[in-house]
Amino acid sequence: MNITRSSALGAIWKLGIGFIVLVSVSWSGHTLHAQLPQDVRDVFEGMMESLEPDLQKKFQQAIDNDTDKVEFTAEQFLRFRDNPANPFEGLDQLNVKKGGGNVALKFELPSMRDRRIAQLERQNRSLLDQVAEPAASSAASTVRIFSDQRQIALGIAISKNGMILTKASEVEVHDKVRCQLGDGTLHDATIFRTDEPNDLAILKVNSNRLTPIAWSNSKPRLGCFLLSPDSDGSVMAMGSYSVQPRSTVVGEQAFLGVQPITSTGGVMIRDVKPGAASYEAGLRDGDTIYLLGKTEITDVASLVKAIRAQRPGDRIKINYRRNGVDRTATATLGGNKISGDRAARFKMMNRLGAVPSRRDGNFPLVFQHDTPLFPEQCGGPIVNLNGEVIGINIARKGRAATYAIPADHAQVIVNELLRETVAEATEAK
Amino acid sequence: MPRLASNRFARMVKHASHRFGIPVLLLVSLLGFTFGILSDRCHADDNTVVAELKLVQQKINSVVAASMPACVAVTDGTGFGSGVIVSADGLVLTAGHVMASSGEYELILPSGKTVTAKPLGKNLAIDAGMLQIIEKGTYPFVPIDRAGETPKGAWVVSLGHSGGFELGRTPPVRSGRVLGRKDGQMFTDAVLIGGDSGGPLFNLEGELIGIHSSIGDTVAENRHVTMPAFLASWDRMKAGKVWGKLPELDEPPENRRGVIGVRVDLKAPNCRIRVVNENSPAAEAGLKVGDIVIRFNDVRITDGRHLIDVIKQLNAGDVCTMKIRRNEKEFSLGIQLR
Numbered sequence: 203m204n205i206t207r208s209s210a211l212g213a214i215w216k217l218g219i220g221f222i223v224l225v226s227v228s229w230s231g232h233t234l235h236a237q238l239p240q241d242v243r244d245v246f247e248g249m250m251e252s253l254e255p256d257l258q259k260k261f262q263q264a265i266d267n268d269t270d271k272v273e274f275t276a277e278q279f280l281r282f283r284d285n286p287a288n289p290f291e292g293l294d295q296l297n298v299k300k301g302g303g304n305v306a307l308k309f310e311l312p313s314m315r316d317r318r319i320a321q322l323e324r325q326n327r328s329l330l331d332q333v334a335e336p337a338a339s340s341a342a343s344t345v346r347i348f349s350d351q352r353q354i355a356l357g358i359a360i361s362k363n364g365m366i367l368t369k370a371s372e373v374e375v376h377d378k379v380r381c382q383l384g385d386g387t388l389h390d391a392t393i394f395r396t397d398e399p400n401d402l403a404i405l406k407v408n409s410n411r412l413t414p415i416a417w418s419n420s421k422p423r424l425g426c427f428l429l430s431p432d433s434d435g436s437v438m439a440m441g442s443y444s445v446q447p448r449s450t451v452v453g454e455q456a457f458l459g460v461q462p463i464t465s466t467g468g469v470m471i472r473d474v475k476p477g478a479a480s481y482e483a484g485l486r487d488g489d490t491i492y493l494l495g496k497t498e499i500t501d502v503a504s505l506v507k508a509i510r511a512q513r514p515g516d517r518i519k520i521n522y523r524r525n526g527v528d529r530t531a532t533a534t535l536g537g538n539k540i541s542g543d544r545a546a547r548f549k550m551m552n553r554l555g556a557v558p559s560r561r562d563g564n565f566p567l568v569f570q571h572d573t574p575l576f577p578e579q580c581g582g583p584i585v586n587l588n589g590e591v592i593g594i595n596i597a598r599k600g601r602a603a604t605y606a607i608p609a610d611h612a613q614v615i616v617n618e619l620l621r622e623t624v625a626e627a628t629e630a631k
Numbered sequence: 632m633p634r635l636a637s638n639r640f641a642r643m644v645k646h647a648s649h650r651f652g653i654p655v656l657l658l659v660s661l662l663g664f665t666f667g668i669l670s671d672r673c674h675a676d677d678n679t680v681v682a683e684l685k686l687v688q689q690k691i692n693s694v695v696a697a698s699m700p701a702c703v704a705v706t707d708g709t710g711f712g713s714g715v716i717v718s719a720d721g722l723v724l725t726a727g728h729v730m731a732s733s734g735e736y737e738l739i740l741p742s743g744k745t746v747t748a749k750p751l752g753k754n755l756a757i758d759a760g761m762l763q764i765i766e767k768g769t770y771p772f773v774p775i776d777r778a779g780e781t782p783k784g785a786w787v788v789s790l791g792h793s794g795g796f797e798l799g800r801t802p803p804v805r806s807g808r809v810l811g812r813k814d815g816q817m818f819t820d821a822v823l824i825g826g827d828s829g830g831p832l833f834n835l836e837g838e839l840i841g842i843h844s845s846i847g848d849t850v851a852e853n854r855h856v857t858m859p860a861f862l863a864s865w866d867r868m869k870a871g872k873v874w875g876k877l878p879e880l881d882e883p884p885e886n887r888r889g890v891i892g893v894r895v896d897l898k899a900p901n902c903r904i905r906v907v908n909e910n911s912p913a914a915e916a917g918l919k920v921g922d923i924v925i926r927f928n929d930v931r932i933t934d935g936r937h938l939i940d941v942i943k944q945l946n947a948g949d950v951c952t953m954k955i956r957r958n959e960k961e962f963s964l965g966i967q968l969r
Contacts, residue, residue: 322808427687462743462744506743548825
């Protein structure tokens, strides 16, 4: 083990993704106060749900007390060390035995937010500064949203008289939020309306000097560069348009449970396994589907499309051919299932260099891009190189993906939310 | 410095596979357009940079449109990786670690079409693998950049089935720039995640320049097997040979025994090189078959067995000097163990 530096506290080892200091085996904890860095706090929160209640409490206390030090009993330390949700490696280098004294750890991480960015990277400041011009007009409509002294999200001004669109799940959890407008002034904000499915909220501030956003219905091609502006006119980061708009609502994707092979006069299926909707309906390997509901199935694409048009639980009539004989079956479509292990591994990788948003899925319609944003940078506009506002950043999904709601869809939701308001106002009269 | 890179690599592999049981990348499983104008030293006005980026963007759009049909999802029934078709008759390149099973693989084309592929060879030392689609047909494929000279700073386009094949989602497009290259690997900030392993990296001309291999702790650490490394192993892989070893997963690299990649003649009275492995430290240092090793570091080498014993004491990453006799001439060279 390399000892990279030492301090008054003791030796500091470079361990896995973090640095951990073994302060002493009987450290008492009240002599020093250190703030808990945001990155470390995010890692604590990320692993929390997988820890036992007593360990959860330890880390929650650290978050509440704003400290990066956690003291464990030897037994707790060993349990934490061996918990698969613990991303800190190398704890086994510490010689702790059951029944030994307490162990206090100081958690440090190389900062994700203030990472040193190489000159050639797409996120280099000098490059981002040179593409600020197209982002400037939407930056004027961008606001920063704070709770206490911390930025929790961005928002988009949608009316001159104080309406601000933002990410609901980031603002709902705080008692008091304030919006910082482009001129630097801070205004108390109240939650005016929310749309849970799309995770959007409209905030209201007492100001009549907002610059409403100009949405665009421009549809980018895959691979187009995208910019995410901050309220000060700078570009926070740059990305590429990765995937066309789709639903990420879990369970909304209906599954028949077949592997399609193109065939003449329909689509031949295989890999029909017990438990799958297809098997339960009586379909077997080698059957050729030629009608699903009322949709004619001519190729794999038409089969995929016909299934995608359904929802899990839907019952659908299937016309198919087996050994030259036409038959019919009725299938109850299933949902998308990902095994727990695979989900856990993917979750871990999603946290390498990224902090997923507190709500990062189940969106009815989002496009995907690869801009590395942090949760508090979501809720603002995303623009193309022409400066056209093509959407609102709604969530950091993880290491390789960020989701944004397309501008036209966002406008529909906003109009619906505001129409509710008009209806209520009319009723009140 | 180079050791840092290899340490981080090994750590990443360990991170994912050690804790969660299977190699990282299965899990979930554009040339020489140098951008001088974007460098720090240039003070071009915004319009010029934006205009240049629009040109890059146009090329990326074309690369994506042309290449996507050839980007396949690879599955053995449990894990998911990616791959890319490189010939009309269905030769597929992927990452070595994606080919974790011994049986046949199922490939899903972005169109939803499913085909079966048989494993050919793999060189695990560089994480390269090759598959052949069994069903006869004419498949969409991408050209290979054989020169492998995509410079640092060049824009690149990445495709791959992140998190595994997803019905109704095309393989996500990502972009970035070449940040470096070393030991048959290319490093970029085109960000990867599990499921992307084996997927293609392109230059702006739409030529294949890399195959996704591994990731590190930050979003700027993404590693791809280069095409020259692939080409050097091509014939053996195509012939179905399997060799090499993925980086050691359980021991930290500083404790891992190093190799130089030669076989010595154990019957000779001196230390005579019998085989120099391709892409090994020895090959890179310029060792040739027939060379006689006289000294390794400060140790006078008596015979082949002696050299093996000396190297056994050393770790991967150690930098050593060798004294060689070739054609009655003696000279020294430096070599880094891997």
